[in-house]
Amino acid sequence: MEMSLTRINEVAIILYALCVLLYFIDFLQHNRKAKRAAFWLLSIVWFLQTIFLFTLMFETGRFPVLNVFEGLYFYTWVLVTLSVVVNKFIRAEFILFFTNVIGFIMMALHTFAPAHYVSAAVSSQLVSELLLIHITMAILSYGAFSLSFVFSILYTIQYNLLKKKKWGKRLLRLEDLAKLDHMSYILNIIGVPMLLLSLILGMIWAYIKVETFNLYDAKVIGSFMVIITYSVYLYIRIVRDLRGKSVALLNIASFLVLLINFFLFGSLSRFHFWGS
Known part of the structure; x- marks a missing residue:
């Protein structure tokens, strides 16, 4: 289960990187196609993050915000959620790009920081995959x-x-x-x-x-x-x-x-x- 949840996060990281890239293109060129593709990737990232969040809630039996890594993940989920809402209703390419850069940093910190994982083998593998x-x-x-x-x-x-x-x-x-x-x-x-x-x-x-x-x-x-x-x-x-x-x-x-x-x-x- 631990590794399965981690795989969800890793897929989300890759999609999130593509999303930030497309938002950067839209930010510079006002490219509607890039913005539309970025929105759908961001929506997928949000969906994967939500699955992870609720699975974590089911596993722990509580709302996962009681330590720094859980709080970091919830903070990232909030940023992605706000980005989805802003993207849908407001034309704000500048805000979207830089908000998602921050979200990407926070998500990477949560996903690859080994202190978050109980298993030393999982921690070591994740650090290698990060590199x-x-x-x-x-x-x-x-x-x-x-x-x-x-x-x-x-x-x-x-x-x-x-x-x-x-x-x-x-x-x-x-x-x-x-x-x-x-x-x-x-x-x-x-x-x-x-x-x-x-x-x-x-x-x-x-x-x-x-x-x-x-x-x-x-x-x-x-x-x-x-x-x-x-x-x-x-x-x-x-x-x-x-x-x-x-x-x-x-x-x-x-x-x-x-x-x-x-x-x-x-x-x-x-x-x-x-x-x-």
Whole structure:
């Protein structure tokens, strides 16, 4: 029963991560399809959380709020419930995105913190699975940033060919500038929240597992630098509404920061052995 309930939470965590990603897309682009899909995922998360909550009530014979982990879960359930209500009746993308980021953090803390579980075997397995999810999400975000980098490289090549009026087969084989810029932008919209969620899960894992963990670790600082760099890109692209070669070059520079973080800062980290 303990492991079955945990599996429900793990499925909910994955769906919740997708939900936050879609809300981020809607927050930046006012994308109705993304918001609708996010709402249905959020509804599924709420349903799974409610099953867990009532099962816990049945198992304990009381309302589960008498310790910090039970209270944490109930707090997460309240946040998800409020998000469902707000999503249904109020247009508030800003509130929805940041509320669900908080909810995701609280749910991850509840699900993977080993002190919540009686079984040491279950605790150890969950911590390992937390690390697996963290690494997988980080690699997926790196993949999105890598492809975005390729589109920016193609953009600069296309831009230079057009500026020098070099017409030929190479020019015809490349996509038009607007499409290259748009694809690079979309991939960064996907990569930024995914890397943020990965960083949240990674910090939770390190807090649980690493005795000497601190926020001044090289890899942690580097990861925040990557998020900040790409956030500046999104700010310039969306708020300032700037496009063109300068934005493409900023995206290329952001990817170089990512590479420095992955190879250099990963080797300097005290606990990030897989990135070195």
